[in-house]
Amino acid sequence: MYRLSIIIFVIIYLSLPVFPQVLPENAESISGFSIYETVDRLASEEFRGRHTGDRGYTDAAVWIAGMFEEWGLVPASEEHGYMLPFPIQYTIINDASMSVYIFDEGDESGYREVVLEPEKGFLPLLYSDSADRTAEVVFVGWGIHAPELGYDDYFGVETEGKFVMCFRGTPDPRDRRYQVHDEHRTRMQRAKENGALGLIYIYEEPIANPNGDWIENFTPVKISYAAANMLLEEKGFTASGLRSDLLKYKRPISFPLKSKVRIHVESDHYPEATGYNVAGFVEGSVPSLRNEVVVVGAHLDHCGTHMGLLFGGADDNASGSAVVIEVAKAFAENRIETERSVMFVLFGAEEMGLIGARYIVDNFPERFTDITGMINFDMVGAGDGAFCGYSAGHNELRELVARNDEYIETVQSFYPIGDIGVRGSDHAAFHLKGIPVLYFVSNGPHIKYHTTGDTIYRMNPSVLEDIARIGYLSAIDLGNK
Ligand SMILES: [Zn+2]
Incomplete structure (x- = not known):
């Protein structure tokens, strides 16, 4: 018996990895629990369901702009800093x-x-x-x-x-x-x-x-x-x-x-209100390429608080927002240097018809001459895996994600995004301008979509972590492609 247990012990010991798996670009610094905490706060009463134009939305935008500043991201606008205003009307x-x-x-x-x-x-x-x-x-x-x-x-x-x-x-x-x-x-x-x-x-x-x-x-x-x-x-x-x-x-x-x-x-009804896209970037390391930019984004807004009902939108889309925030933090803390610039954007007024994303595409910060690609995250907190959309014809994007997924193992399927009927989320505003896009969504089910039941309790830290890590690695690769 004694000898057998020694043998079993040795077998088990040898089958364990000697070191935890090392991910490229220090991606293990991205933490599902940190993302989960951000989702929890974004979806709380403090931000009143983040209805664009309402103070709950603006407060959330200010909070995120403060983090961008703390991490040393460059403000997207010389005039407005991190908070890029656009006109919006809204109703409570x-x-x-x-x-x-x-x-x-x-x-x-x-x-x-x-x-x-x-x-x-x-x-x-x-x-x-x-x-x-x-x-x-x-x-x-x-x-x-x-x-x-x-x-x-x-x-x-x-x-x-x-x-x-x-x-x-x-x-x-x-x-x-x-x-x-x-x-x-x-x-x-x-x-x-x-x-x-x-x-x-x-x-x-x-x-x-x-x-x-x-x-x-x-x-x-x-x-x-x-x-x-x-x-x-x-x-x-x-x-x-x-x-x-x-x-x-x-x-x-x-x-x-x-x-x-x-x-x-x-x-x-508020016919003349102001919505904001929050945007900051890490400047590219190659002078001849730093005017080209990769956009990493998610919509920050949701449906607000009405009749005393809080539509917190934990999955839609505090999850994607928190992923973008975590990826931005990892870029800053790991001192990632890509050849092109990488800009992190939290869009407003997606729920009202992609208004914020359309606005920034049409009024893009002038220092950038070209958008290399856009990565969008929308509803990435429910489930245990990811689906990945990519602009049809851009198989190099699909391959880039598939290569990184060898480390993360979260993408369950890929699908091409065509021009017809593409109105689902912010990436559509970029795709329709001919900019190659990647879109991540978790496999769900997203059963509490746009109800008061879309709360933190259905969020899975491990899928948030996996999708943030693959987004991070993909953004680095696009910045260097
Ligand atoms: Zn959404």
């Missing part, structure tokens, strides 16, 4: 309530009232104007008015002074000509032009959404399938049945309901 929903009045002949009043629960049953779009109105509802399919395509959900129904109710989507998801009609902004405008008081979007879950324009005297909301089913009951329809019929027949199905809703919203 202070209070809201909603009731459905189900048509019921058996009831004395003719109606049965059901009060919907905030977030679970209904949620205003995060740009809804204030109003308190009760009116009938007209179902209008996808809410699309596209005479040039011979398709009109508003044909033959009277919507003046009523609420219109519809799904997000189009009759033919593969037909790109419908894409502009599927933008929230287009759909809201059509409803307003047709005299509607507001638009009721049917979603399985009414998730938060600030991606649209405030329209005076117009109250868009989302309701759950369950709430929509109550309204549709008088016709014997269900939301899921109507949706599949719309997709199957590709023809408008529009009709008025006797049932009513009451929508009450109290909001404050």
Whole structure:
């Protein structure tokens, strides 16, 4: 027995690595727990859900700019320092309530009232104007008015002074000509032009959404399938049945309901606010190349605090922001010198339609003559591995990541990013200008997307660490390519 245990001990001892694995460029200095702590703070009440324009967002931006300064990053702008301003409008929903009045002949009043629960049953779009109105509802399919395509959900129904109710989507998801009609902004405008008081979007879950324009005297909301089913009951329809019929027949199905809703919203709209991109860089070591720059970025903003509900956005996108912050810190502390400059950017107003990223692409700091590539992180905290997108045709980017992943072992699959339908996150603003991009997202599931449930408790420090390390190594390689 004694001798056997010695042998086992020796076998185990010899199978252990003599030294912990040494990663290139001191990448082991990047710590998942440090990133996790940053996510925790960014997603906390202190920053009020980081709604661009709101002081919660600006406070977070100031905090990060302070760290960039402490680490000796060069401010991106001679005029503005680390905080690059851009104009933005935003809205805060202070209070809201909603009731459905189900048509019921058996009831004395003719109606049965059901009060919907905030977030679970209904949620205003995060740009809804204030109003308190009760009116009938007209179902209008996808809410699309596209005479040039011979398709009109508003044909033959009277919507003046009523609420219109519809799904997000189009009759033919593969037909790109419908894409502009599927933008929230287009759909809201059509409803307003047709005299509607507001638009009721049917979603399985009414998730938060600030991606649209405030329209005076117009109250868009989302309701759950369950709430929509109550309204549709008088016709014997269900939301899921109507949706599949719309997709199957590709023809408008529009009709008025006797049932009513009451929508009450109290909001404050700020038409002339300021958003910020936070940006600092490490200067390239080769004088002839330092005017070329690699951008390492993530969106800092999320959906804010409304009706007392904190949308903290731990995964979306405190996670990606914290990864960029940690990579910036590692560049500074490890004194990384790349031939080209490497700039770290926290974008504002991604949730409102990539506004911050588009702004910086169009108003890029003048000292830089060329953007070599852009690496984006969006939702990198849930799960245990990564997916990596790269600009189609740029196989060298995919190979660069794959080479570094031999050390990290976190990328589960690669996919090419094309021009069509690329609107997912900030890298799209760069990709559409012909700049090669890499995009990291964790494998999820991201099940609490845009709800109050997107909290620190679903974040995994080890996936944060792996994705930050591979982003760090990839940024160094791009800076030297
Ligand atoms: Zn996001």
